Amino acid sequence: MAEGASIPPILRIRRxxxxxxxxxxxxxxxxxxxxxxxxxxFAGAIIDLNNMAAGDNVDIRIRKIIxxxxxxxxxxxMNYINAQPVNHPTCQISGIPDVSGVEISIRQTAGVLRxxxxxxxxxxxxxxx
Numbered sequence: 692m693a694e695g696a697s698i699p700p701i702l703r704i705r706r707x708x709x710x711x712x713x714x715x716x717x718x719x720x721x722x723x724x725x726x727x728x729x730x731x732x733f734a735g736a737i738i739d740l741n742n743m744a745a746g747d748n749v750d751i752r753i754r755k756i757i758x759x760x761x762x763x764x765x766x767x768x769m770n771y772i773n774a775q776p777v778n779h780p781t782c783q784i785s786g787i788p789d790v791s792g793v794e795i796s797i798r799q800t801a802g803v804l805r806x807x808x809x810x811x812x813x814x815x816x817x818x819x820x
Contacts, residue, residue: 704734707811714806715799719752723811726756726792733793734786734812741780745773747802751782756791763794786814 713722725733738751749771754763769782787793799805 701817702732702814703817704812704814707813710810711808712806713797713809715749715797715804717798717800717804719750719796719798721794721796722809723795724792725789725813727790727815729816730788730790731816732786732814733789734814736782736784736795736809736811738782738784738797739780739808740771740775740782742805742807743771743773743775743780744802747774747805748772748800749805749807750798750800751784752796753784753787754794754796755787755789759791761791763792 707723707725709723709725713720723736725731740749743749750768751771752768753766755766756762757764766787767784771782775781784795795811797807
């Protein structure tokens with residue numbers, strides 16, 4: 692007797708092509724944005740703030756579109772001031788389930804404008820990459 696089997700959709704996590712060095716500006720700049728035709732997971736980000744110095748002020752904002760025709764909604768906003776601790780010089784952003792859009796923006800409002808290394812990850816169904 693034949694038996695049927697069902698395999699659930701498989702997510703593949705990958706480093707986003709949007710990763711890389713980001714030069715700061717005083718206005719908000721989008722450093723990562725993504726959406727998909729099906730549910731996926733923004734799997735997280737790491738922003739290296741190691742080169743911040745005294746007098747620097749950096750804001751990192753995470754926004755999301757909740758419904759397909761909706762506007763951006765604030766998920767979180769973090770502020771980093773001065774040189775970061777040697778034992779914790781990064782901003783780490785956790786995963787967010789999504790369909791309609793995730794956006795990460797950064798601005799530097801004080802100090803010498805820096806460049807930060809970034810890594811962004813997302814997990815999509817195989818075949819949707």
